[in-house]
Amino acid sequence: MKTRRATAGDVDALVEFPDDPGVVSLSRKQVRDDFEAGRMRPEWSWVIEDEGRLLGRALWWGRGESSPSTLDALDLLPEVGDPRSAAVGLLRAGHADLESSGHCGVPPYTVRLRGGWRDDPQSVRAADWRIAAMADVGIVGSIERRQYAWTPDNGVPASSTRVTFRHGSDDEFIQLFGAAARGTLDVETLQALESMDEVTQAKDDFEFYESCPGDRQWWQVATAGDGTPVGFIVPSATPYNRNVGYLGVLPGYRGKGLVDDLLGEVTRMHAAAGADRITATTDMTNLPMAAAFHRANYQVVEVRLVLKAPR
Known part of the structure; x- marks a missing residue:
């Protein structure tokens, strides 16, 4: 078996690579769209090949940057004896290549699970070898x-009777992120x-959400009846769907x-724009936010295990 960087001629095989039933695989449409949009690139992808046949793939992803920001797929065929x-x-080859091109740090990897x-023993096995390889x-x-x-079938929440929403300046949102x-x-x-x-962290959050595909004009400050800010919403988007983004x-x-x-206002805003799917993510340990999603009829569609280097 040979490990090598992918070429443009590998893209079709990378797109059509068989799914691993132990994880939630990226759809073939999404992978093809990502290659066509430059979010995935042959020069960011590494493969294991045996006699001209692909046995494994590692696909890094970036949002138009000069280097990728995350590892989006790490897959091997079942016939690979020691996954x-x-x-x-694959990881060492890809990381060495990123380092040689000036990329700082190792991108995180998100394992998508049901x-x-x-x-589920099959899911445990699929997760275990990926976690162990990343640890290595x-x-x-x-x-x-x-x-x-969320999809339209889940219903649109009623408007809030307790808070109103208004626009805010960049400085105000940085202060709100910090608070x-x-x-x-x-x-x-x-x-x-x-x-x-706190200030640096708040500026980082502001800059991250400002860089996302959503519109800065969507951001709103939530105020009580006397005009006092009580929270804020940062509705966002990914390259694929409208997204809840950040609310606090x-x-x-x-x-x-x-x-x-706050969550109801985000949902209404996206629904009014015609969104047929709104996505959101929260930590497994954030029980209040999970309960809010449940009350708003958001459905759990997968579990994400984010593997990342220590700070």
């Missing part, structure tokens, strides 16, 4: 998240605050169910 070792070979995956190349951190989706981080249950935010101050209830106003008002 962990084979995957390590709900209840720990009770130094990726030992993990965050488990639920991926949700919402106090007492947050979001794992990535907590990890970021271990190595940076400010300290001092939590525990009153205002998260339902």
